[in-house]
Amino acid sequence: MRDPAVSIGLSNGGSDLEGILALQRENLRERVAPGEAASQGFVTVAHTQEVLARMHAQLPSIVAHRDGRLVGYALAMAQEARAELPLLVPMFELFAGLSFGGMPLSNFRYYVMGQVCVAAAERGSGLFDALYAEHRAVYGGRFELLVTEISEANLRSQRAHARVGFVELTRYADALDRWLVVALDLRK
Numbered sequence: 001m002r003d004p005a006v007s008i009g010l011s012n013g014g015s016d017l018e019g020i021l022a023l024q025r026e027n028l029r030e031r032v033a034p035g036e037a038a039s040q041g042f043v044t045v046a047h048t049q050e051v052l053a054r055m056h057a058q059l060p061s062i063v064a065h066r067d068g069r070l071v072g073y074a075l076a077m078a079q080e081a082r083a084e085l086p087l088l089v090p091m092f093e094l095f096a097g098l099s100f101g102g103m104p105l106s107n108f109r110y111y112v113m114g115q116v117c118v119a120a121a122e123r124g125s126g127l128f129d130a131l132y133a134e135h136r137a138v139y140g141g142r143f144e145l146l147v148t149e150i151s152e153a154n155l156r157s158q159r160a161h162a163r164v165g166f167v168e169l170t171r172y173a174d175a176l177d178r179w180l181v182v183a184l185d186l187r188k
């Protein structure tokens with residue numbers, strides 16, 4: 001059962017962005033020891049506050065707090081973000097060629113979960129599931145699918161995503177890593 005002292009909701013777009021960046025920094029692949037990265041997971045992309053602010057303006061992210069401190073996040077990214085963030089164009093082009101349940105992804109109203117992180121002390125507590133439950137509660141009426149990417153090396157994250165219902169669409173490699181593209185059906 002999740003700790004009732006942890007609150008989950010939409011990011012405020014201000015101090016929460018700083019909290020996201022602080023937690024992100026602690027979990028960047030290059031900052032985490034290799035053995036820990038294998039067992040605890042890691043994040044790859046370092047955002048700037050400006051980019052997070054633009055993402056927030058389009059689609060606020062879901063964050064979790066304990067005692068006022070940000071302890072988890074699952075970033076939301078609108079398809080329109082590709083116009084703001086040119087580095088995402090290849091990812092959205094790849095998505096455009098994928099299918100879900102035999103239908104082109106482009107036939108669906110979908111958005112992207114840009115990065116998820118749970119503070120080390122909160123892992124295994126149900127917070128991960130709660131972040132996605134909140135995504136579904138907030139965005140499930142507006143979108144049909146939630147799509148994200150996971151490093152092939154991040155088995156913990158893959159396992160957690162499979163548990164909450166994400167299914168694999170494809171795998172691919174880019175200059176950074178090898179990735180699984182996974183999607184969650186928000187209609188059921």
Ligand SMILES: CC(C)(COP(=O)(O)OP(=O)(O)OC[C@H]1O[C@@H](n2cnc3c(N)ncnc32)[C@H](O)[C@@H]1OP(=O)(O)O)[C@@H](O)C(=O)NCCC(=O)NCCS
Pocket residue numbers: 027038039040041042043115116117118119122123124125126127128129149150151154155156157159160163
């Ligand atoms: C990935 C992350 C968000 C998951 O949240 P969490 O609270 O740790 O997840 P949970 O403990 O609920 O679930 C982890 C699952 O992985 C499994 N697991 C744990 N260690 C594992 C390992 N070394 N290899 C494979 N699976 C592992 C757990 O058994 C559990 O699966 P189960 O419920 O089927 O038994 C969190 O660990 C995290 O923030 N890690 C650092 C940043 C990160 O990796 N972000 C994801 C980027 S895509």
